[in-house]
Amino acid sequence: MTAPHRPPRLAAPRPRPGHGLTLRGHLVAFGGIAGREILRFTRQRERFLSALVRPLVWLFIFAAGFRAVLGLSITPPYQTYVLYEVYVTPGLCAMIQLFNGMQSSLSMVYDRETGAMRTLLVSPYPRWFLLGSKLVAGVLVSILQVYAFLLIAWLWGIRPPPLGYLAVLPALFLSGLMLGALGLFVSSAIRQLENFAGVMNFVIFPMFFASTALYPLWRLKESSPLLADIALANPFTHAVELIRFALYRQVEPLALAVVAGAGLVFFGAAVFMYDPSKGLWALRKR
Amino acid sequence: MTAAAPPALEIAGLSHSFGAVRALREVSFTVPRGAFVALLGVNGAGKTTLFSLVTRLYDSTSGTIRVAGFDARRQPGEALARLGVVFQSRALDADLTLTQNLRYHAALHGIGRREAAPRIAEVLTLVSLTDKAHARVATLSGGQQRRAEIARALLHRPELLLLDEATAGLDLRARDEVRRVVRNLIATEGVSALWATHMMEEIAPEDRVVVLHRGEVRLAGRAAELGGSLAQGFLALTEETA
Numbered sequence: 001m002t003a004p005h006r007p008p009r010l011a012a013p014r015p016r017p018g019h020g021l022t023l024r025g026h027l028v029a030f031g032g033i034a035g036r037e038i039l040r041f042t043r044q045r046e047r048f049l050s051a052l053v054r055p056l057v058w059l060f061i062f063a064a065g066f067r068a069v070l071g072l073s074i075t076p077p078y079q080t081y082v083l084y085e086v087y088v089t090p091g092l093c094a095m096i097q098l099f100n101g102m103q104s105s106l107s108m109v110y111d112r113e114t115g116a117m118r119t120l121l122v123s124p125y126p127r128w129f130l131l132g133s134k135l136v137a138g139v140l141v142s143i144l145q146v147y148a149f150l151l152i153a154w155l156w157g158i159r160p161p162p163l164g165y166l167a168v169l170p171a172l173f174l175s176g177l178m179l180g181a182l183g184l185f186v187s188s189a190i191r192q193l194e195n196f197a198g199v200m201n202f203v204i205f206p207m208f209f210a211s212t213a214l215y216p217l218w219r220l221k222e223s224s225p226l227l228a229d230i231a232l233a234n235p236f237t238h239a240v241e242l243i244r245f246a247l248y249r250q251v252e253p254l255a256l257a258v259v260a261g262a263g264l265v266f267f268g269a270a271v272f273m274y275d276p277s278k279g280l281w282a283l284r285k286r
Numbered sequence: 287m288t289a290a291a292p293p294a295l296e297i298a299g300l301s302h303s304f305g306a307v308r309a310l311r312e313v314s315f316t317v318p319r320g321a322f323v324a325l326l327g328v329n330g331a332g333k334t335t336l337f338s339l340v341t342r343l344y345d346s347t348s349g350t351i352r353v354a355g356f357d358a359r360r361q362p363g364e365a366l367a368r369l370g371v372v373f374q375s376r377a378l379d380a381d382l383t384l385t386q387n388l389r390y391h392a393a394l395h396g397i398g399r400r401e402a403a404p405r406i407a408e409v410l411t412l413v414s415l416t417d418k419a420h421a422r423v424a425t426l427s428g429g430q431q432r433r434a435e436i437a438r439a440l441l442h443r444p445e446l447l448l449l450d451e452a453t454a455g456l457d458l459r460a461r462d463e464v465r466r467v468v469r470n471l472i473a474t475e476g477v478s479a480l481w482a483t484h485m486m487e488e489i490a491p492e493d494r495v496v497v498l499h500r501g502e503v504r505l506a507g508r509a510a511e512l513g514g515s516l517a518q519g520f521l522a523l524t525e526e527t528a
Contacts, residue, residue, distance in 0.1 A: 021363050025396025032393020036379070036386075043381060115375040119438075122341045123394035124367040130394075276345040 021124055029125050030133040037137035040107075041144075051100065051145045055092035056152060063088050066214075075216050077248035089158050090244035091213025093146045093168075097176045098236060100142035102204055104134070105183035109190050121274075128271045135184055135267065139176035146172055164247040171246035174256070175239035178263035182235075185266050188273030211237040235262035292355030294319050294446040294478035295340070300349030302335055302501075309335040310501040313349070317446065317478050317494075322469065324489045324509075325482040327498035328524050333482040334374060336498070337450045341371055354445045367395065370439030370477075374450040376431060377438075380424040384415065384434055387423060388441055395442035402441070409437040413467050429460025436467055440477075447471070447479040453488065461488075486520055499523045 041047065067084040078086075111117040120130055150165065160168075186199055210230045212220070217237075221228040231237050238258035245252040295317035302310040310332045317323045327333050338344045340351055342362050351358040353365040378387045385406060392402035410416045413433040418426060426434060432452055439447055449468065453461040465488060471477050481488070489495055491510035496503055497520060505512065505519055512519075 021367065021396065024398075028393050028396050028398045031398075032390050035393070036382075036390045039382065039386065040379075115373055115377045116379055118341070118343060118371075118373055119377045119391060120394065121343060122366055122369070122371055124363040124365075125394070125396075126363070276342050 026125060026129060029123065029129070030136070033120070033130070033133040034137035034140060037134070037141055041141045047103065048145065048148075051096055051103075052149055052152070054099065055095055055149050058088065058092055058095070059085060059153060059156065059158075075218070077245045077250045077252075085153075085156070086158050087216070088214060089150075089153050089160075090247055091211070091240045092153075093149065093172065093243050093247075094175060094179075094213060094236065094240045095208060096145050096149055097139075097142045097172070097179045097239070098204060098208060100138060100145060101176070101179035101181075101183035102186070102199060103183075104138040104180055105187035105190070105199065108134075108184065108187035109192070112187075113192070127274055127276075131184060131271055131274060132267070135177060135180045138180045138183075139173060142176045142180070143169070143172050160247045161249060164249055167249045168243060168246040171242045174259050174263065175242055178235060178239060178259050178266060181263050181266035181270055184270035185273060188270055207234060207236040210234055211240055213237075213240045235259065238262070291319060292352065293317060294321070294354055295480060296350075296352040297336075297340075298350045300336070300339065300346055300351065302339055302344065302347050308501055310339070313498070313501070313503055315496045315503060315506055317480050319445070319478055320472060320476050321494055322472050322479045322481060322490075323494045323496060325480055325496050325498055326484070326486070326489065326520060327482070328484050330500075331484075331498045332501040333484075333498060334450055335501075337371070337373075337448055337482065340448060341369060342366060367442065368445045370442070370444030370447045372432070372435045372439050372447070372449040372452045374454060376435070378423045378431065378434060381422065383420050383422055384410070384426070384437075385419045387434070388438055391438045392441050397442060405441055405443075406437075409440045412440065412471065413437045427460070428456050429463055432456060432460065432464050433467060436464070436471075440471070440475075445477060447477055448482075449479060450482045451484070452481065453483070453485075486517060489516075497523070 063085040066088075108117065111120075120134070121127065123130055147165075182203075186203060190199065208214075210227060211234050212231060213236070217228055217231060220231055235258055238252075238255040241252050242255040242259050245255065293316040297316070298314045300310055300313040301308070313332075313336065315323075325333055325336070335344070339346045340353070340358060342358060342365075345359070351365075354368045356364040356368065358365040378384075379390070382390070388406045388409070389399060389402055392398075392405065397405065406419070407416070410419055413436055415430060415433055415437060418430060418434075423431065423434065436447075436449075436452070439449075447468065452468070453464050456464065468479055468481065472479055483489075489509050491508075493509050495505070495507065495509050495512065495516060497505035497516070504523065505516065509516055
């Protein structure tokens with residue numbers, strides 16, 4: 001006689017659920033979120049390529065054309081006249097991070113539409129921690145992209161001081177956090193993927209073009225004082241300047257303060273919006 | 287003498303609105319430990335809203351939710367740690383393998399890779415997906431994906447499984463498979479389950495049933511005890527909705 005079939009049992013004794021809500025558990029959760037982001041990034045080669053191609057097109061084509069048109073006087077942090085390609089490189093680093101932040105926002109909206117987002121949000125860890133982990137993971141990915149771009153720029157002859165490559169790391173981290181937090185906030189307000197074109201038109205393009213990424217502030221002032229004021233109020237300008245100065249081993253205090261402050265505000269707004277009892281998230285039937 | 291363990295889920299006076307639209311009104315019921323409770327309701331009855339409130343995707347307007355004795359609002363971490371959720375729509379990352387998805391889920395519950403490895407093997411055995419461990423989720427059939435979702439929900443050893451229309455979109459055979467897996471888990475692992483469905487045929491006579499309609503509990507009790515009134519009542523509600 002054969003024994004009746006019994007379904008398999010979980011082998012290990014049942015631990016107390018919630019045991020993972022410790023500091024170590026938080027670190028494991030962060031590692032898992034960061035690992036997934038990096039894994040997804042490595043699987044999306046076209047995303048990596050497009051993240052690189054965009055600034056390279058600006059560097060190789062746009063900058064070559066504008067070199068002849070735009071004359072640049074000596075402005076800090078540069079101690080001598082620089083080629084337009086040199087001037088525009090920090091702005092293109094920030095551009096990579098801006099697009100990466102918005103790409104993360106797009107992926108958040110996609111995750112929300114497909115349901116994958118709920119897996120994250122029903123984790124027992126606080127929502128601010130989960131969103132913060134996702135944000136930091138996205139920043140790590142953007143930093144990888146920036147360094148790949150800087151390597152190609154180096155081969156193209158744009159060579160900041162060697163120590164600048166190290167000094168720029170904290171600046172990239174901070175600016176990535178600010179732009180990623182902005183993306184997170186934007187994602188909480190977008191209802192459908194189709195609305196993402198609006199983000200391009202109303203967030204990415206105005207932020208990029210009304211900044212010092214492509215032209216120095218004094219140039220903007222010459223042509224339009226209003227545009228110069230807008231650029232000065234634009235947090236992206238300060239991200240660009242933070243990166244520019246750091247690349248030349250200097251700290252620009254105003255840029256540092258604005259980037260850190262704006263990052264905190266954007267992140268706070270995103271956490272508010274994703275809070276189940278507050279913000280649009282609370283009003284929305286998903 | 288020790289106090290009796292609290293129910294797996296205790297909902298009392300729960301209400302929720304989306305703006306002016308009242309989605310749930312004064313909903314109260316419990317899921318005892320080790321029980322299978324079917325939450326029966328037509329589409330739009332408020333089942334998914336109820337699940338979203340229990341899982342803290344929304345915050346309730348009024349009422350209380352306790353998971354294994356933990357208040358979902360005041361102790362959300364402790365409450366969520368005791369919940370395993372199978373959502374109505376796919377929640378796995380289709381681009382990643384099943385193991386990568388499960389590792390990610392384990393990390394979201396603070397379970398590191400070393401500890402996760404044997405657990406992943408165990409839950410995949412439970413849902414008979416061991417041979418698909420390294421397959422991309424996109425390549426799995428609908429039934430396999432639902433079982434994979436159950437494996438994901440079990441990974442952190444929850445006390446309560448919430449299954450929202452877990453058999454939606456599956457063929458008859460896959461539906462039977464998913465139901466069998468969940469009932470086996472209740473019998474062998476002692477977990478409790480709240481199974482939201484709009485299909486009467488998914489309910490067994492020994493199951494407890496809560497009938498939800500337009501955000502209100504209309505009927506509750508054991509299916510066998512409710513007998514014909516359950517079938518007739520649910521049919522009437524279905525016709526009312528149509």
